[in-house]
Amino acid sequence: MSEQQAPSNPLTRFITDDENCWTLEQYQTHGGYDGLKKALTMTSPDVLETIKQSGLRGRGGAGFPTGLKWSFVPQGDDAPSPKYMIVNADEMEPGAFKDRWLLEKSPHQILEGLIVGGFTLQADIGYVFIRGDYYLAIERIEKAIQECYDAGLLGKNIQGSGFDYDIHIHTSAGRYICGEETALINSLEGKRANPRAKPPFPQVAGLWGKPTIVNNVETFCNLPHIINFGPDWFKGLGRCKDAGTKIFGVSGRVKTPGLWELPMGTPIRELIEVHGGGMCDGYKLKGYLPGGGSTDFLTEEHLDTPMDYDEIGKVRSRMGTGTIIVLDDKYCPIEMVINLVKFFAQESCGWCTPCREGLPWGVEILEKIEQGRGEMCDIEQLEALTRFAAPGNTFCALAPGAVEPLQSALNYYRDDFIKHIEQGCCPYEAGEHNHD
Amino acid sequence: MPELIQPNKNKPGQHPIIPTNETVELSESEIKQINDALHHVPFASGASIDALKIIQQHRGWVSDACLKALSDHMKVSTADLDAVATFYNLIFRQPVGKVVLHPCDGISCDLMGGKKIRKCLSKKLGIGNGQTTADDQFTLIPLPCLGACDKAPVMIASEKLFELMDENSVANILKDLSSKAGDKS
Numbered sequence: 001m002s003e004q005q006a007p008s009n010p011l012t013r014f015i016t017d018d019e020n021c022w023t024l025e026q027y028q029t030h031g032g033y034d035g036l037k038k039a040l041t042m043t044s045p046d047v048l049e050t051i052k053q054s055g056l057r058g059r060g061g062a063g064f065p066t067g068l069k070w071s072f073v074p075q076g077d078d079a080p081s082p083k084y085m086i087v088n089a090d091e092m093e094p095g096a097f098k099d100r101w102l103l104e105k106s107p108h109q110i111l112e113g114l115i116v117g118g119f120t121l122q123a124d125i126g127y128v129f130i131r132g133d134y135y136l137a138i139e140r141i142e143k144a145i146q147e148c149y150d151a152g153l154l155g156k157n158i159q160g161s162g163f164d165y166d167i168h169i170h171t172s173a174g175r176y177i178c179g180e181e182t183a184l185i186n187s188l189e190g191k192r193a194n195p196r197a198k199p200p201f202p203q204v205a206g207l208w209g210k211p212t213i214v215n216n217v218e219t220f221c222n223l224p225h226i227i228n229f230g231p232d233w234f235k236g237l238g239r240c241k242d243a244g245t246k247i248f249g250v251s252g253r254v255k256t257p258g259l260w261e262l263p264m265g266t267p268i269r270e271l272i273e274v275h276g277g278g279m280c281d282g283y284k285l286k287g288y289l290p291g292g293g294s295t296d297f298l299t300e301e302h303l304d305t306p307m308d309y310d311e312i313g314k315v316r317s318r319m320g321t322g323t324i325i326v327l328d329d330k331y332c333p334i335e336m337v338i339n340l341v342k343f344f345a346q347e348s349c350g351w352c353t354p355c356r357e358g359l360p361w362g363v364e365i366l367e368k369i370e371q372g373r374g375e376m377c378d379i380e381q382l383e384a385l386t387r388f389a390a391p392g393n394t395f396c397a398l399a400p401g402a403v404e405p406l407q408s409a410l411n412y413y414r415d416d417f418i419k420h421i422e423q424g425c426c427p428y429e430a431g432e433h434n435h436d
Numbered sequence: 437m438p439e440l441i442q443p444n445k446n447k448p449g450q451h452p453i454i455p456t457n458e459t460v461e462l463s464e465s466e467i468k469q470i471n472d473a474l475h476h477v478p479f480a481s482g483a484s485i486d487a488l489k490i491i492q493q494h495r496g497w498v499s500d501a502c503l504k505a506l507s508d509h510m511k512v513s514t515a516d517l518d519a520v521a522t523f524y525n526l527i528f529r530q531p532v533g534k535v536v537l538h539p540c541d542g543i544s545c546d547l548m549g550g551k552k553i554r555k556c557l558s559k560k561l562g563i564g565n566g567q568t569t570a571d572d573q574f575t576l577i578p579l580p581c582l583g584a585c586d587k588a589p590v591m592i593a594s595e596k597l598f599e600l601m602d603e604n605s606v607a608n609i610l611k612d613l614s615s616k617a618g619d620k621s
Binding site: 091092093094095096097099100131132133134135136168170171172173174175176187188189190191192193208249250251252253257258259293323325326327328331335336339340343346347349 | 538
């Protein structure tokens, strides 16, 4: 295969069975850093325009158009300096494991994206903000950064372009809220990771009060390929409206859980039944969270929905991280919601009331129902709670995300809630995975 | 000298501030690493998390006396340092065992029997979450989703990821980690 041939799997074509596929040498033999070299021959505004045209949307969960987000960074001689570019590699969304894969197998792809991004906005310093528990990923990113300096891909006058750029790594001390971009910036400043009120937006006043861009690992990975193969190629990769490919994943009781790079708009059924191998013997599909722990449940009737930001939105859930968590018929859905809400309650930074007080209260009511002590009015109480934590009532998206699985469980699994209350016990008690 | 607060260590009714007379000195290599971290940030407070992690890397946990020594070195108040130290999951303000076990309690692991693994660990070691065994070998601290959901249930310990755990593998893993912990002491 010619390396110049436009690939259909841009993000994973560097990932081979070879243990050393992460190294600079192997990355470059497969066309690595071609995108950066091409970008350096263009003007920064042209690179930004190319990213805008590609229709790339942020892969961290919110799906905000990347080019648009970046266009708010002040440019020109009187723009504030230095400018910062940050890769959010603090993956901690329940059920999300795609960034770890990219970090461990293709660290140079992330760095190339970070350098392309830096050149696009004429930034001075890039950061990789990485989860502290990802030991192998940290080791490889550190080595990859050193390889870049040795090869003249970082530092002063990169590849003779006159562009100076440095990359540092920050290993996180562990809190889910660090994934929120303004909380991440506070954490990078050595503070507690409380989100900041917006405006000002980080593009204008972020790290140390300077213009800052924060994007997900996978978002950065897409940039070199968009520059290398062009925005039209990128748009053509998607099956629906959304452009490009996506790293999708499935976990839970399916036969072959894992991660795959597939076109945007791949139907959920194909992910669970073909790539995930379908349900394990003896288990039936009860539902699933399409994009990680902070997305609304969907059920069997939504299986033909394409994994595309707008299409998933139409059936009232979110694409999120694109990593599906499958709920089987032997696991109590209330138990699953307790696990999730407990997680969000624990990881709440405590800054605002609906999150700090509301989520533990939710856990308390849910546990009461699970243990057979629930009353019918508890269901209404939980519904009220999902409204208190709705968007607009909180500083950041943690609490609204936390109540997404809860509100949809109250909708799709209402019978289960009622059964728990009427029977005075968990009807899944006999299931082998509950209450052991 | 400012008095230091020891969180969660007071009995109800006691005065909340326990002064510490204990002092420690930071080692040369700690100071070198901390100064490297300070070099990267425009304000000293920016290196707080890195500095706390450096102390922990050398000493296993961050004591009040260490916090004071760090405060003196960085010119950042003990209150600010403690606010940061108590916020993050991976900074320990209490002593921990030689090996800290982090079984995953994320939903993908629990769907695959993660709760059983945590119960099994707890039973075998005779400790609950956040506790340390009497011989100081193990501390049990479950962490949220460790990002290996296709290999659930999983656990991190001694910077190693253990995948596809079951109740039978728990004993072997503990034995293996125990001998390594023995080597360190």
